Amino acid sequence: MTDPVGHLAARAAELDAADPLAGHRAAFVTTEGVVAYLDGNSLGRPLHATRDRLADFVDGAWGDRLIRAWDEGWMDAPTELGDTLGRVVLGAAPGQTVVADSTTVLLYKLVRAAVDAQPGRTEIVVDTDNFPTDRFVAEGVAAERGLELRWIRPEPDSGVTADQVRAVVSDRTALVLLSHVAYRSGRIADVPAITEIAHQAGALVLWDLCHSAGSIEVALDEHQVDLAVGCTYKYLNGGPGAPAFAYLAHRHQDRLQQPIQGWMGAADPFAMAEHYRPAAGVRQLVSGTPPIVGMLPMRDMLALIEQAGMFAVRRKSVALTSFAIEVADQLLAAYGVTVASPRDREVRGSHVTLDHPDFRQVTAELWARGVIPDFRPPQGLRIGLSPLSTSFAEVAAGLAVVADLLSDRTRA
Structure with missing residues (x-):
C-alpha cells in the first residue's frame, strides 16, 4: 500500500x-x-442542548421558582433521574438507582454497607489493576472495619477472569469489588459468571461501571448484580464534576445501611428529628443536598442515548474500536506500537490502549497539535471513543498524527 x-x-x-x-x-x-x-472516556463533549438547558434553569426553575422548586421536583431528582438512568443504560427496574455525590463517596457508602451487612466475613476481594479510587476505598474500609484484602493480580493488558475470582472467594469473602470494563486495557469482565461465583460463596459483588455506562449494554437486574456505582462525565456527558450514580438491588435495600447519615437521606428530612431514621428504599443512599445543577447535562445525553438505543450505541462502539486497531496495525506497528486491549470485540469496551515507551512524551505533543487522547502509565496511549460524538475520520486523522510524531522521533 503506497x-x-x-x-x-x-x-x-x-x-x-x-x-x-x-x-x-x-x-x-x-x-x-x-x-x-479521543478522550471521551475521560470527559465527554457537551451537548448544544445543555447550553440552553442551563440558561433556562437560571431563568426558570432557579430564578423564577426559587426555593419553591424543591417542592416542585428537586427533592425527587436523585431517584427520578436514577430511574431514567436505570431504564436507559443500566438494565435496572425503577427504585434501585440514585444520582448523588461523587463516585468515590458512593463507592465508600456501598463498600461499607456491604461489609457491615456480612457479619463474620473478613475479606474484601479486589484486583491490583483496578482504578486507584476503588483500591484506595477498599483499603480504607478494610482498615476501618478490621478486614483483610484479597488481591487478584490480572495481566495488565487483560482483566479479571471468572477463574481468578473462583480461586480467591470463600466463606470469608464479604465483598468482591471489580470494574466492569478495565480502565487500562478496556477488557469487559464476565459480569454474570463472576457475580454467580461470588454468590455461590455467599459474597456480595459491587461493580464499578465508570467505563461501561453509556457505551456498552449493561443488565444489572438480569445478571442479579447486588451493587453498582459509576460516574456520569464520561459516556454520559454530564460535564466535569458531574454527580455519580449508585445501584442497590431491591432485595438488599432493607438490610444494607449506608454509613454517611445525612439529613437528605432521612425518612422525613424536614422533621428535623432528634435521631436518624433512613428513608425507605434506595433514597437512603442520599446524604446531603442533591446536586441539582450537576444533574442537568446528563438529562440531555440520556435523552440522546434513548433515542439512538443502547444496542446501536454498542454496535458503533465496536466499529470504532475495531477501526482504531486497524489503523494502529497499519500506521503504528512499524514504530513498535502494540495493542494492549483485547482484539476480540466481544470482550472489548469503548477504548483502545496502545503501548509504546515514548507515549508519555508523545501525549503532550499530540495535545499541542489538536489530537487529544490520554496517557495511562506505564506507557499506554488510551484512545477513548464515545460512540455518539466520535467519527471514524477523527480516529484516522488522530492516529495519523501519532504516526507522524513517532516517525520524527525515529529520524531524530
Whole structure:
C-alpha cells in the first residue's frame, strides 16, 4: 500500500457515510483547533442542548421558582433521574438507582454497607489493576472495619477472569469489588459468571461501571448484580464534576445501611428529628443536598442515548474500536506500537490502549497539535471513543498524527 494514510482516510469517510448514528454528532459542541477528540472516556463533549438547558434553569426553575422548586421536583431528582438512568443504560427496574455525590463517596457508602451487612466475613476481594479510587476505598474500609484484602493480580493488558475470582472467594469473602470494563486495557469482565461465583460463596459483588455506562449494554437486574456505582462525565456527558450514580438491588435495600447519615437521606428530612431514621428504599443512599445543577447535562445525553438505543450505541462502539486497531496495525506497528486491549470485540469496551515507551512524551505533543487522547502509565496511549460524538475520520486523522510524531522521533 503506497499511501496508507490516504487509504485509511478514505475508508474512514466510507464508514462515516454508512454510519446510521452519524447525524447525532451535530448535537455536540465541537472545538476549533481540535483535530481529533479521543478522550471521551475521560470527559465527554457537551451537548448544544445543555447550553440552553442551563440558561433556562437560571431563568426558570432557579430564578423564577426559587426555593419553591424543591417542592416542585428537586427533592425527587436523585431517584427520578436514577430511574431514567436505570431504564436507559443500566438494565435496572425503577427504585434501585440514585444520582448523588461523587463516585468515590458512593463507592465508600456501598463498600461499607456491604461489609457491615456480612457479619463474620473478613475479606474484601479486589484486583491490583483496578482504578486507584476503588483500591484506595477498599483499603480504607478494610482498615476501618478490621478486614483483610484479597488481591487478584490480572495481566495488565487483560482483566479479571471468572477463574481468578473462583480461586480467591470463600466463606470469608464479604465483598468482591471489580470494574466492569478495565480502565487500562478496556477488557469487559464476565459480569454474570463472576457475580454467580461470588454468590455461590455467599459474597456480595459491587461493580464499578465508570467505563461501561453509556457505551456498552449493561443488565444489572438480569445478571442479579447486588451493587453498582459509576460516574456520569464520561459516556454520559454530564460535564466535569458531574454527580455519580449508585445501584442497590431491591432485595438488599432493607438490610444494607449506608454509613454517611445525612439529613437528605432521612425518612422525613424536614422533621428535623432528634435521631436518624433512613428513608425507605434506595433514597437512603442520599446524604446531603442533591446536586441539582450537576444533574442537568446528563438529562440531555440520556435523552440522546434513548433515542439512538443502547444496542446501536454498542454496535458503533465496536466499529470504532475495531477501526482504531486497524489503523494502529497499519500506521503504528512499524514504530513498535502494540495493542494492549483485547482484539476480540466481544470482550472489548469503548477504548483502545496502545503501548509504546515514548507515549508519555508523545501525549503532550499530540495535545499541542489538536489530537487529544490520554496517557495511562506505564506507557499506554488510551484512545477513548464515545460512540455518539466520535467519527471514524477523527480516529484516522488522530492516529495519523501519532504516526507522524513517532516517525520524527525515529529520524531524530
